[in-house]
Amino acid sequence: MGNTPGQLPLSEAKVRMSLTMPLPEAPPKRDVVIEIGGLPIEVQTTDPDFERILWGRYRDYIRPGTTSQFALHVQMTTPDAFDPDADAEVWLEGREWRMERGDFRASFDPVARRGQVNQSANPYSIDSVLRIVHTLMLAPQGGFLLHASSAVRNGKAFLFSGVSEAGKTTMARLAPPDVALLTDEASYVRKVDGRYLAYGTPFAGELGQPGKNISAPIAALYLLKKAPENSIEKIHPAEATQRLLRNILFFAHQPEMVRQVFDAACAFVAAVPVFQLAFFPDQRVWELIG
Amino acid sequence: MATAEMYLSQSADIAARTLGDDTLIMSTLDSTIFVLNSVGTAIWNAADGRTPLSQIVHDRVCSEFEVTDEEAYADAREFIGQLAEHGILRITQEPVSPTEAQ
Numbered sequence: 001m002g003n004t005p006g007q008l009p010l011s012e013a014k015v016r017m018s019l020t021m022p023l024p025e026a027p028p029k030r031d032v033v034i035e036i037g038g039l040p041i042e043v044q045t046t047d048p049d050f051e052r053i054l055w056g057r058y059r060d061y062i063r064p065g066t067t068s069q070f071a072l073h074v075q076m077t078t079p080d081a082f083d084p085d086a087d088a089e090v091w092l093e094g095r096e097w098r099m100e101r102g103d104f105r106a107s108f109d110p111v112a113r114r115g116q117v118n119q120s121a122n123p124y125s126i127d128s129v130l131r132i133v134h135t136l137m138l139a140p141q142g143g144f145l146l147h148a149s150s151a152v153r154n155g156k157a158f159l160f161s162g163v164s165e166a167g168k169t170t171m172a173r174l175a176p177p178d179v180a181l182l183t184d185e186a187s188y189v190r191k192v193d194g195r196y197l198a199y200g201t202p203f204a205g206e207l208g209q210p211g212k213n214i215s216a217p218i219a220a221l222y223l224l225k226k227a228p229e230n231s232i233e234k235i236h237p238a239e240a241t242q243r244l245l246r247n248i249l250f251f252a253h254q255p256e257m258v259r260q261v262f263d264a265a266c267a268f269v270a271a272v273p274v275f276q277l278a279f280f281p282d283q284r285v286w287e288l289i290g
Numbered sequence: 291m292a293t294a295e296m297y298l299s300q301s302a303d304i305a306a307r308t309l310g311d312d313t314l315i316m317s318t319l320d321s322t323i324f325v326l327n328s329v330g331t332a333i334w335n336a337a338d339g340r341t342p343l344s345q346i347v348h349d350r351v352c353s354e355f356e357v358t359d360e361e362a363y364a365d366a367r368e369f370i371g372q373l374a375e376h377g378i379l380r381i382t383q384e385p386v387s388p389t390e391a392q
Contacts, residue, residue, distance in 0.1 A: 238312035
């Protein structure tokens with residue numbers, strides 16, 4: 001059946017219409033580069049509320065104008081459940097790491113250095129994803145995140161590790177003015193040119209404030225225990241390694257990753273003195289540090 | 291009555307490191323950590339899948355530490371049972387070849 005002269009076939013009319021109609025404008029990018037432990041990760045978003053949240057939480061760790069080889073594309077979704085204190089599940093699927101908790105679903109490809117995060121506009125989900133991605137990147141390099149507060153005094157870093165209530169935040173609170181706090185929650189340990197460095201992190205605990213964004217060589221790791229009097233005791237390497245392993249943030253229980261973390265802990269204990277610090281929670285404990 | 295002989299092989303699903311006299315072992319399956327003392331380390335190092343437990347106890351434990359064969363054997367059985375429960379050690383009633391031991 002032919003067309004009436006002067007009329008466009010319907011399909012052609014649609015094509016012309018779509019060519020002449022303005023395309024919906026893409027929302028502006030609001031990407032933010034967050035550098036922790038010397039590793040910049042670009043968090044890609046188009047959501048202005050989420051961008052504000054990132055600036056609020058990571059202000060001292062944001063590097064405007066910096067490019068990064070690592071990127072996490074964040075897609076806003078409504079979460080199935082919201083419990084930031086729940087444990088995240090992390091597993092390897094092909095070459096991609098998958099991470100899931102009630103409030104987020106994420107993936108990260110360490111070879112492509114790209115990841116995807118589905119979450120709502122809140123700081124807790126992206127904070128967990130960043131912690132996990134950093135542990136995954138650190139492990140092959142002999143580094144780790146540790147449940148520990150850490151601080152720099154006289155150019156040297158000191159780590160204070162222990163289980164919940166052991167005194168990590170207490171040590172941070174008691175720190176005298178000449179001490180720069182790196183974190184009261186999750187210490188960032190990297191092996192650089194054969195030396196172990198501690199970096200400041202924005203991962204805050206009870207203190208509720210980010211650490212100073214600096215780094216220093218680690219002089220000692222103290223495993224904390226509250227006691228009526230202050231005392232320091234060197235710990236045997238096997239016990240030190242065992243206790244260190246218990247406090248390393250360790251999300252991915254995949255055999256190769258377990259071996260890497262195990263080797264990292266053994267190498268750390270061989271290089272850094274580890275002590276048990278029994279302490280009475282007042283300022284005098286800092287007379288023993290530095 | 292004679293007790294059946296036991297042969298021990300180290301699991302492949304572990305990471306292990308000797309630190310001084312002790313050995314630290316971590317399961318790569320469930321991340322359980324064990325610290326073996328010098329006696330445990332002696333048994334662990336001899337777990338080649340081919341040497342019977344009784345011989346390991348006699349040669350590596352009783353000759354080095356002041357303990358009778360019977361006492362040491364009973365303790366060793368309990369010890370290897372705990373490691374086997376976590377998949378750290380494999381126990382067989384026949385010797386295994388080096389490739390099977392992995």
